[in-house]
Every structure is written in C-alpha cells, then in structure tokens.
Amino acid sequence: MGKHIEKTNFTLSGRFLTYILSKGCNVKGIRLATAQGEQYIKLSKSLRPACSDILQPGTWIQVQGCQKVNTKTGKIKLKAKAIMPALPGSAVNNIAQPSHERVEDVQKGKIRICQKSSCRKRGSKQVLSALNSALQSSGQDKDIQLQAMGCIGKCKAGPNLVVLPDKARYTKVKPKNITQILRQHF
Ligand code: FES
Structure with missing residues (x-):
C-alpha cells in the first residue's frame, strides 16, 4: 500500500441504485443513494457471487467495509465486505470525508x-x-x-x-x- 493511503472501516446506509459491471460483464460494484449523494462502492471478491442479481433498485441496505483515503489527494475508495438489509430512512454514515461533488456545494x-x-x-x-x-x-x-x-x-x-x-x-x-x-x- 502507498505511503499516502490510510485505511479505516466504514458503515453506510442508503438505497441500492444499480450494479456496476466490469468489462467482462461481471458485477464489480454498486451505486448507493445516501443522504450525502450517490456513492460508488466496490464489492470485495467474496461478496460478488452472493450479491449479484439479488438486490432490487430502491432497496434499503447497510454496507460495511473498509475505506482507503489518499491523504495527498483526499480521494476516497470504498470497498464493501458485508451488505445487510436496513430500515427505510436510516442514515448511518461514518465515511471520513464525503467525496461527492454535490456535497462540496454546501x-x-x-x-x-x-x-x-x-x-x-x-x-x-x-x-x-x-x-x-x-x-x-x-x-x-x-x-x-x-x-x-x-x-x-x-x-x-x-x-x-x-x-x-x-x-x-x-x-x-x-x-x-x-x-x-x-x-x-x-
Ligand atoms: S513542504 Fe510544506 S511548505 Fe514546503
């Protein structure tokens, strides 16, 4: 891991929007609508087979995983290790620093x-x-x-x-x- 990368855990809840596919059409991540805007979350390899095709758009889920923060650029990468059902409207979010541009406006x-x-x-x-x-x-x-x-x-x-x-x-x-x-x- 590069010396500018800091790794911590995160928990985030929101509505599942869509799967993101790799070039080979395998599921590699999801998009989640959260209180802070849309987030792309990569799925860990162990989670991909279990999760593919079972989530319906609009379903409330809670995602736990690890985030890598590049302390030089401020860029954040999220990787999911566990996905579970969440109550509609729940707004758990402990991401260190929201990276979405819409947040920057406010x-x-x-x-x-x-x-x-x-x-x-x-x-x-x-x-x-x-x-x-x-x-x-x-x-x-x-x-x-x-x-x-x-x-x-x-x-x-x-x-x-x-x-x-x-x-x-x-x-x-x-x-x-x-x-x-x-x-x-x-
Ligand atoms: S290295 Fe920080 S001001 Fe020069």
Missing part, C-alpha cells in the same frame, strides 16, 4: 494542509489525521473539506495549514492545536 469551509516532504517530515500527516478525526467526531466533516496542498515555500515552518474562507495561515501546527484552530474559525 460546504462552509476548507482546510488545506501541505503534504509535501518537508511538512510531512515535520508531522503534517499526523495533523491531517487529527483534523480528520476531530471533524468526524464533531460532525463538521460535512461542512468542512480537508484538502492536501503543495509546497507554499514555508518549509522550515511546517506543517503549514491554511483555513478558508478566512485565509488564515498557520505554521508549525501540531495535532494538539487542532481543536483551537477549529474553534476559532468554525
């Missing part, structure tokens, strides 16, 4: 954090992780987008972080500073 702010080598050596990966956890536990992950950014030329003062829309720049950020920064801007 976001209130953005935090950019340098993920280039000098800042990473000084702990920017740990700061990104701490931010991710803090936003999730406070429920602000739907409103505030985390974004990896390139070098801004302040390498020796890293980890560097910029909070938008306030355009506030922070240097030498440590995980213990996260709560204070979030409180100040959101």
Whole structure:
C-alpha cells in the first residue's frame, strides 16, 4: 500500500441504485443513494457471487467495509465486505470525508494542509489525521473539506495549514492545536 493511503472501516446506509459491471460483464460494484449523494462502492471478491442479481433498485441496505483515503489527494475508495438489509430512512454514515461533488456545494469551509516532504517530515500527516478525526467526531466533516496542498515555500515552518474562507495561515501546527484552530474559525 502507498505511503499516502490510510485505511479505516466504514458503515453506510442508503438505497441500492444499480450494479456496476466490469468489462467482462461481471458485477464489480454498486451505486448507493445516501443522504450525502450517490456513492460508488466496490464489492470485495467474496461478496460478488452472493450479491449479484439479488438486490432490487430502491432497496434499503447497510454496507460495511473498509475505506482507503489518499491523504495527498483526499480521494476516497470504498470497498464493501458485508451488505445487510436496513430500515427505510436510516442514515448511518461514518465515511471520513464525503467525496461527492454535490456535497462540496454546501460546504462552509476548507482546510488545506501541505503534504509535501518537508511538512510531512515535520508531522503534517499526523495533523491531517487529527483534523480528520476531530471533524468526524464533531460532525463538521460535512461542512468542512480537508484538502492536501503543495509546497507554499514555508518549509522550515511546517506543517503549514491554511483555513478558508478566512485565509488564515498557520505554521508549525501540531495535532494538539487542532481543536483551537477549529474553534476559532468554525
Ligand atoms: S513542504 Fe510544506 S511548505 Fe514546503
């Protein structure tokens, strides 16, 4: 696994929309309509035979699996390990950072954090992780987008972080500073 990939578990519920087929016409994933918009979820190989053709569009399901977050690009990949029936209207969602563009429209702010080598050596990966956890536990992950950014030329003062829309720049950020920064801007 690449060094920019972080792996965690997720649980997500919503209405099954459709199967996604591979070039060979085998089922490789599903699309799910969730409270945060549509999500593509890959099915693990062990789940594919059991799941093919049994789900009807509109059926409420809960999906559990693992998500890989690329801490450099912010891209998320979901892979289902278990699918079970869910109650209509249930809205379980613990995905670290919704990637769907429709969510971005309603976001209130953005935090950019340098993920280039000098800042990473000084702990920017740990700061990104701490931010991710803090936003999730406070429920602000739907409103505030985390974004990896390139070098801004302040390498020796890293980890560097910029909070938008306030355009506030922070240097030498440590995980213990996260709560204070979030409180100040959101
Ligand atoms: S590496 Fe982060 S500012 Fe240069």
